[in-house]
Amino acid sequence: MDTLHHQLSQPGSLHHGGRLRAAATRFEIPLENWLDLSTGINSNGWPVRTPPASTWVRLPEEEDELNATACRYYGTDFLLPVAGSQAAIQALPQLRAPSRVSVLNPGYAEHAHAWKRHHHTVFAVTPEQIDAALPDTDVLIIIHPNNPTGDVFPIARLLDWHAQLTGRGGWLIVDEAFMDATPELSIAAYTTRPGLIVLRSLGKFFGLAGARVGFVCAHPKLLVALNNLLGPWAVNAPARWIAIQALQDDDWQGKARQRLLQDSQRFHALLSQHHLPPDGGTAFFQWVRSAEAHYVFEKLALQGILTRFFSDPGSLRLGLPATEMEWQRLDRALARI
Incomplete structure (x- = not known):
């Protein structure tokens, strides 16, 4: 039987987690009966507040507090x-x-896909291959922590790679989508340096993936060029208002970091208990590399639990359960495999 990954792949597009409706159709399980662990999004996200009515009737204003x-x-x-x-x-x-x-591999596949589409020459590199590849690289793309392996790199090493690249007009792009639980590892503070570009998002930590709010931290010259390309009103007004409230909520952020880090340790122990010891992970997900990954994916899906399957290498990424009931449900499902 083809995996969900292959069934849903279309020419020119990539598969991602979170395609719950497609899973419900394929496995003939009602949508409301699923436990979705496929995305790595914090399911105990920031408690969304209702934006003022004025945000719906006015164009987004760059002079607000968001920046x-x-x-x-x-x-x-x-x-x-x-x-x-x-x-x-x-x-x-x-x-x-x-x-x-050069793009970190395995990693978030949209990076390589986007650069290939615009006629750049793209190479996949493992963490161990980066130093050797750097002399023949103009742009190095790092997902940090990596998705799905969870690999992290010392800031000093990232800055060394950046210095080598920028000396010949190159870029270091660091995708920090899963960084918020470990802000001490971020390299965003150094982005006043030309050629260093950091991508951040409200989707994972704040659980606001549907709002579509992200940020590019970089030298002003590059930001001007990017802004000119994207055009006005890139982020809608209600989303801007929600983002401001979430980013200002220091109390929630501190509690969320503590919970995510504790839950990730619990998750590592749970998977290990069921003979699926993680090979990597972050505060948001665990990554299990196994020759039985496809089998486990199918067996969990047949019980209404959606995970993220990778064929190369054969592995699973599992996001954190949100409630005690979900933890127990996953425990029982793993015991049946």
């Missing part, structure tokens, strides 16, 4: 709000002439 609030949160001097970091991933390749691009 200043986001700069404080990310610890950077300059940034540009975008419609989710995906918008930046698709746009950045258009700001360079054809280049040699």
Whole structure:
């Protein structure tokens, strides 16, 4: 039987987690009966408040508090709000002439896809291959922590790679979509340096994936070029208002980080107990590499639990359960495999 991954793949598109309706159709289980662990999004996200009615009848205004609030949160001097970091991933390749691009692999596949589509030469590199590949690289793309392996890199090492690249006009792009639980590992504070670009998002930590709010932290010259390419009103007014409130909520952020880190330890122990010891992970998900990954994916799906299957290498990414009932349901399902 084809996996859900292969069934849903279409020419020119990539498969992602969260396609719950397709899973419900394929496995003939009603939508409301599923436990979705496929995305890595914090399912105990920021408690959304209702935006004022005025946000719906006025065009977005760049003079609001969003930039200043986001700069404080990310610890950077300059940034540009975008419609989710995906918008930046698709746009950045258009700001360079054809280049040699090294992309961390395995990793978030949209990066390589976007650069290939705009006629750049793309190479997949493992963490161990980066140093050797760097002399022949114009743009290095790091997902940090990596998705799905959870790999992290010391800031000093990232800055060394950046220095080598920028010395010949290159870029280091660091996708920090899963960074919020471990802000001490972020390199965003260094993005006043030309050629260093950091992508952030409200989707994972704040659980606001549907709002489509992301940020590009970079040198002002690059941000101007990116803004000109994307055009006005990239982020809608209600989403801007919600983002400001979430980024200002220091109390919720502190509690959420503590809970995520504790739950990730619990998750590691649970999977290990069921003979699926993780090979990596973050505060948001665990990554299990196994020759039986496809089998486990199917057996969990038949019980209404959706995970993220990767064929190369054969592995599963499992996001955190949200409630005690969900933890117990997953425990029981794993015991049946």
